[in-house]
Amino acid sequence: MIHKYQTTTTAGSAKSLPSVPPGIALAMHVYEGTVQTLAAQLPDPSFLQRAERRFTTLFGAAPTSQEVQSWRRSWPRLVDVLLTAGLGDLYVLLEYLLPATGERVDAVLLGQAPDGRLRTVVIELKQWTKVETNTARPGMVKAGERIVQHPARQVGGYVTYLQDWVSKDTSPIDVRGAAVLHDAPSTLVETLRSLTGQGPSSKFPILGREDLTPTPTPGALADRLTCGGMSAPDTGQLLGFLQARHRPSASLLKRAGGMIEGNDALTLIGDQDLARQEVLHTVTEVRGQARKGIVVVTGGPGTGKTVIACRLLGDLCAQPQANPRLATPSGTLTRQLQRTVGPTSRGLITTLVDRVPAGLQSNSVVLLDEAHRARTYPDHRRDPFPTVLGQMIERAGMSVLFLDEQQIVRPSEGVTLQELRQYAHSKGHTFRHINLTTQFRCNGSRAYLDWVNQLLQPAGPAPAWTGTDYDLDAAQNPHDFENWVTEHINAGRSARITAGFCWPWDSPSTPPLLPEVDISWTGPDGHLTWSRPWNARNEETSMDVPDVPGRPYWATDTGGHQQVGCIYTAQGMEYDYNVVIFGRDIVRRDNRWIADPAASHDTPLKGLPAHRYLTYALNAYRVLASRGSKGTRLYSTDPETQLYLQTLMPGRTNQAGG
Template sequence: MALIRGSARYLLTEAQAGRLHQLLSEQARHQWEHQVGVGEVRSWMRSLPPLLNELVDAGLGDVEVLLEHKLPHSPKRVDVILCGVHPRTGEVSYVLVELKQWSKAELLVADLVSIAAYSDAVLHPVAQVRAYCQYLVDSTPALADLPLAVHGIAYLHNATSTDIPSLMKYRSDRFGRMFTEDFKSELVEHLRALLDVAAGRDQARESADRFLRFAHGPSKPLLQLAAKEIQDREQFVLLDEQRVAYQLVEQAVATARAQRTQTVVVVLGGPGSGKSVIALSLLGELSRQGRKVHHATGSSAFTNTMRKVAGSRNTRVKTMFKYFNNYVGSEPRELDVLICDEAHRVRENSVNRWTGKEMRALAGRQIDELIDVAWVPVFLLDENQIVRPGEMGSLDEITAAATAAGCGVEIIRLDGQFRCGGSDAFDEWVGRLLGLAQLPPISWSRMTAGTDDDFKVVAAANPAAMEAWLRSQSERHSGIARLAAGYCWPWSDPIGTTGAKHLVADVAIGDWKRPWNAKPGKRVPDAPESYYWASDDRGFGQIGCIYTAQGFEYDWSGVIFGPDFVRRGDRWVARREYSHDPAVKKAEEAHFGALIRNTYKVLLTRGMEGTCVYSTDAETQEFLEKMVG
């Protein structure tokens, strides 16, 4: 979807009259529902006229131009897409254009560029437009079948080649070539070689119409890469109900293709029951079969880690890992299968994570969008992991939405504990400890009496002792150790100058002080990005919160109960005044306690080999020590 489309000649006339940036701003307010920043408006005013001038001067005034086109299933936008036909083949031809106002820039290393106006390094414009081209082809099967239809250029209209000599040495290919002001004649020659000057308006419009009608989903080349990267690299062994769930989805896909019917599959399971193993196994197998399939979650940390792990050898595979809010405005049944992992995090509406605004112009209920986009939507969830207001991924909600959409529903319940050292006992112990089970709390020693369960559960007298226990277990038995806590302390931005920033030790308990993990988008030297706190070796020594721990596992887990959840007599009390979570604090009173309880359930069930607990509250600490004994 583009903000504006029109011929190059028409758009140039609008720009020269001072109206084009106003039209773009109006459309942005309508489509994006937020005010466009001054910087973006200024870039439209300064960058679009030079390109449009070059097109008209080249005899390409009839070419159809799409401005600010949103890539499918992605928040990213391409500055300009030129639509026409190829002068040699007569086939459709599309040129993606990345416009930059830069006049000075320096190549740092690999794809990174230093610009005086920015404190952080940015991507080389050729690398940027090349990635957009590859993403578009990978997510548009029709374009994958037209191997010469898509091209990319970066136009630095304020710079000359002598201003940016290091950038000029960057490699070029059909998805990425760079032109500067002193290479305008080469730019014109290149565009005329890709777009037929004699084709006329009708063909240009039809080329754009065809582009906007393309169905989207993973292309066959991308699916082949995913199958090789995910399935062939690591063999997943599915047991019992895991295998049933896997085969049920395969059967639903076959039925959907034969009978053109939708089936919603819901897989219910607690922590460590194998939901994500099923998800990745399905992604690999369905990719191998050539099915159009995506993996989606509502967690930045989880999605980014999946992209890093599953796409480590080929970055194109990363594009198959999406967010729940990437399907606003998607066409019905664009995909064969949408695998919604961590589906308890489905929200009421798809929220634009970058602006915080609900995309009301297009967005309906998120659950409806996720069901509508695929023939077989698969939801893998644990209803006791809903930890924020607005999260509504429950069996009842999904079943009701599926029934309303006329879909069949299949439900699989996973039994067994494949995390926490395979300890079903620990999973039950946690449920009873927190009041999530019908039976009352029981001590760990009584729970495991007469069994060979070797999962370790201990209590620490203070956070320093907990940290020491985690370190000793990690060193003695190997494995990853992490310490997490309830969100009961402020979470500061890093302090210091660029290149010398450090985290603030916000979590203070007596003389013991440690920082939270890094905030999303706030990079700090010698600390992992927030997405990778659970897996990066540098994560030890920082305190993880629910948003960085949820969805992950590590060998040795430490959990600090803060003053937001305390034991009083024979019951738990959730105390809003001690919470520092801005989202959870807004929850209704009846819902607040359940969110806090679920938070500690998630934190307690991250460990695979052992868990250590401690509470800042004396009465709660006494209770935990009894339950561990």
């Protein structure tokens, strides 16, 4: 029996559709209805107001003024084009969310193709009249001050998502797409078309102002929009799409697994592989018990937690009825992992901040790397356990968390092994703990990491460094450590400079960046200064300044050594050689570290009492000191602390006494 229900309020009027089975969420979008209905409602001044309210309800934040202005300019133009092409009977969704990515499609058209299948057409709307392009980077364009994807590439990503993630529980769908630049002159359109070349983006049309006329016929315009021959969608097919579960397809999992299997950078050694096997065994065991399970893999820097997580993702992709995710609270690490695994990983590798990954089911396994950065709120938890983390564990069948408690660097982040054990016990979940001891970073030097841990204890003497398996020293001054970095870069090695968050970070989002990390000291030649910018804020590398990497790529891409990285860009990364600048937020006095939160520019930490600030600061410097795989130079802007560091180094007499 088919029941009726009223859909949740959209920007249009409510409509009656068959009820949704329990556990299946409706697709999230600002508007749904036929093109003709949309055309009738758009002139109503309250339409955009309802769209704004709907957007805020769905996505938890109001649309920006720029987004609303874009709707005001583009929606009427799209409707006019569709009506002119004779496509008024098609169903349209506006601001349609792709759950596994968090991205939204401007418009999705749904209709029945000539062969009887449901056809889905992705439409990306642009108001561009001019952009900057670079043939050396054909996948990107500069629109105003923003670096964005080439529109055909953007459409291609949306099409691939729908092919890979919309469950085929109903009849198969035919997915197409087009970029509609309704204000663009032919010269701009031709330039954009020339950049698509013969690659995958070339099959997605780019339509400008002159392409959106019914020339020679309305049917020809429909063809250009990839909607030729489409008619009103079948009700059953339409509901199948709106109620579809977004989960990875078998072909996506096969591609992702193959990419990981063939990546030599993800090879496991020793107890890394033992941990991998133990996790897989636990997954099988817990599934057989029809229970939920939590596995916590603990280990310090360089023990291989991230590599194990990637390998497990590949293993899980190959299992029957697989539905895995690899998540991390770090957007920087997410981007680097997606680059390592390849574009196939879109949606499978995601950032966990304030929303649980889409499509998790009782058979899902979630791998959470850097679980120590899991978000609490904002300092003290609203619940006994981090809310989003708890939601993720309860929706998935199995959760595998990779954890290092000594990398918790903010009061609004962090979960401990004991908290996870207690949570599992309270919920009746299976719990298992795996501890990694062998580390592969820092030249495999256990002695160096032990020394760093002793150095960064709140109080007590640190021993002089006597190790021979790691290149460690205290730099004499900033020119000294910069020359050291430059020598390694010129030799083809990777090297980076990092610092505590003790300088402002007010640079614009795009270069030129401000040289805000500024250090003064007195040397034999008198008073000297050194300054460099922090890493860029932008997520993407500027087309105009390719030697200033976007934030996620500061640690790996050319030119990153010319900016200074902070804890939030360095955490989770590694490079050959590493400089750590201690700011005046922690100084060494009387055999202990003294914290001064007022010297910090890290807003979430500035208001903390000194004893609490010290815990997070020591963890942050411990993380920074463990990024270099072959060598590290330490330097403090506080003269007394700098002398202390120097006296701990080889060949120096310990005069500071701690």
